[in-house]
Amino acid sequence: MYSRKELDLTGQRYGHLTVLGPAENIGTRTAWLCRCDCGKDAVISTSRLRNGHASSCGCLDSKGSPNKGLGLTYIDGTCVEMLRAKTIRRNNTSGVPGVDWRAQKQRWRASICFKGKRYYLGSYKTFEEAVSARKRAEEALHDEFLRQFAETAGKQPVKV
Numbered sequence: 001m002y003s004r005k006e007l008d009l010t011g012q013r014y015g016h017l018t019v020l021g022p023a024e025n026i027g028t029r030t031a032w033l034c035r036c037d038c039g040k041d042a043v044i045s046t047s048r049l050r051n052g053h054a055s056s057c058g059c060l061d062s063k064g065s066p067n068k069g070l071g072l073t074y075i076d077g078t079c080v081e082m083l084r085a086k087t088i089r090r091n092n093t094s095g096v097p098g099v100d101w102r103a104q105k106q107r108w109r110a111s112i113c114f115k116g117k118r119y120y121l122g123s124y125k126t127f128e129e130a131v132s133a134r135k136r137a138e139e140a141l142h143d144e145f146l147r148q149f150a151e152t153a154g155k156q157p158v159k160v
Contacts, residue, residue: 007046009032009049014034014049014054014055017035017037017042017044017055017056017057019034019049020032020033020035020041024043026077027115029046030046031043031045031046032045034049036057038056038057040059041057042054075149076116078114078116080146083146086138096130096131098113099131099134107125108124109123109124109130110122110123110124110130110131110133114141114142121134
């Protein structure tokens with residue numbers, strides 16, 4: 001049977017990050033508590049550290065320059081700022097995040113992503129029913145998450 005090799009990144013540096021030790025996994029991915037040169041702590045997956053996609057807590061842009069107000073806060077793989085903004089992706093055709101038309105079945109599908117997982121909310125005859133299902137899920141997952149984040153802001157490390 002295949003077993004993964006134990007890997008200890010404690011003490012290693014990746015860009016502006018120093019690995020302090022293991023952290024709770026992000027979904028199924030192994031994660032590490034890191035301290036950025038700016039002083040902030042961040043929880044980052046092994047793959048993002050080792051492939052160079054994470055080299056700071058978010059305080060620097062991809063060129064290593066200070067992020068002018070663009071630092072994003074990730075917790076368990078969820079971007080707090082994107083949830084707050086209720087961002088609609090550019091390729092969205094319905095105008096409502098997580099609602100799309102399934103031509104093959106002639107029905108509207110509702111889904112929501114949260115903490116790295118996609119949740120299927122159902123298939124509906126009308127657009128309004130699908131939107132209603134999506135809004136209920138947003139209130140239950142996203143809005144509750146944002147309320148809890150606001151209460152504990154500054155007390156938790158950022159997860160990237």
